[in-house]
Amino acid sequence: MDILDKVALITGGKRIGLVVAEALAKHGVDVAVSHMHSRREAEGAADLVRAAGRRTAVVQADLRVAEACSALVTDVARTMGRLDILINMASVYVERPFEQVRVGDWNAGLDVDLRAAFFCSQAAVPFMRTQGGGRIVNFTDWIAKSGRPRYRGFVPYYVAKAGVIALTEALALELAADNILVNAIAPGPILAPISSTDEEIRAVEQATPLGRWGGEIEIAKAVLALLDSDFITGESIRVDGGRHLK
Numbered sequence: 141m142d143i144l145d146k147v148a149l150i151t152g153g154k155r156i157g158l159v160v161a162e163a164l165a166k167h168g169v170d171v172a173v174s175h176m177h178s179r180r181e182a183e184g185a186a187d188l189v190r191a192a193g194r195r196t197a198v199v200q201a202d203l204r205v206a207e208a209c210s211a212l213v214t215d216v217a218r219t220m221g222r223l224d225i226l227i228n229m230a231s232v233y234v235e236r237p238f239e240q241v242r243v244g245d246w247n248a249g250l251d252v253d254l255r256a257a258f259f260c261s262q263a264a265v266p267f268m269r270t271q272g273g274g275r276i277v278n279f280t281d282w283i284a285k286s287g288r289p290r291y292r293g294f295v296p297y298y299v300a301k302a303g304v305i306a307l308t309e310a311l312a313l314e315l316a317a318d319n320i321l322v323n324a325i326a327p328g329p330i331l332a333p334i335s336s337t338d339e340e341i342r343a344v345e346q347a348t349p350l351g352r353w354g355g356e357i358e359i360a361k362a363v364l365a366l367l368d369s370d371f372i373t374g375e376s377i378r379v380d381g382g383r384h385l386k
Contacts, residue, residue, distance in 0.1 A: 148225035154181030163360035165192035213263035249296030273319030312374030328380020349382030
């Protein structure tokens with residue numbers, strides 16, 4: 141797909157999302173960014189989009205609420221005049237021992253990571269059909285793509301991200317006739333969590349065949365590659381420096 145002058149919505153505009161927004165803008169895409177609490181980071185992403193000479197919008201949305209997903213997409217499509225690209229990046233990543241997981245913890249993970257991806261996609265499809273097609277890029281995780289959990293304390297997260305892979309495949313089949321291609325990216329060691337110690341950071345480097353963290357730009361490159369392709373759909377692509385091989 142030629143992405144010049146297309147409109148994208150990224151759910152989640154901080155850290156990796158910020159770099160993806162900038163990369164899209166530099167390739168001629170107008171980019172809207174949603175956030176729940178991280179308005180400062182979302183505005184930072186919007187500033188980068190404007191600096192690249194493209195239009196932008198920042199929208200607050202609680203994606204735990206299905207109706208908010210539809211409202212977000214509709215708001216962006218009407219404000220920006222169209223919607224061609226949806227990047228479902230919003231996620232809840234919380235470590236919590238199995239015995240301490242409560243209903244709210246379980247719901248938060250699945251509602252944001254999985255259910256919101258579905259309802260945002262459902263709301264976006266009519267706008268994409270109007271343009272003759274579009275692209276949906278979901279975000280799963282290298283561990284879920286590998287088909288088995290590796291770390292304790294992340295049950296809701298793992299289940300949600302495994303569900304995203306299934307959602308990606310199902311949507312790809314449903315929407316192929318509309319020229320809407322649906323894929324997922326499964327990041328590995330891209331950006332260390334803020335709470336990581338030097339020891340933890342080095343341990344990940346040693347466990348990764350390429351011997352380093354990838355950096356946010358590697359995700360932006362993967363997003364751009366999926367947007368460019370006219371024949372890849374239903375795939376979940378690991379961007380993990382070979383981490384799954386060890």
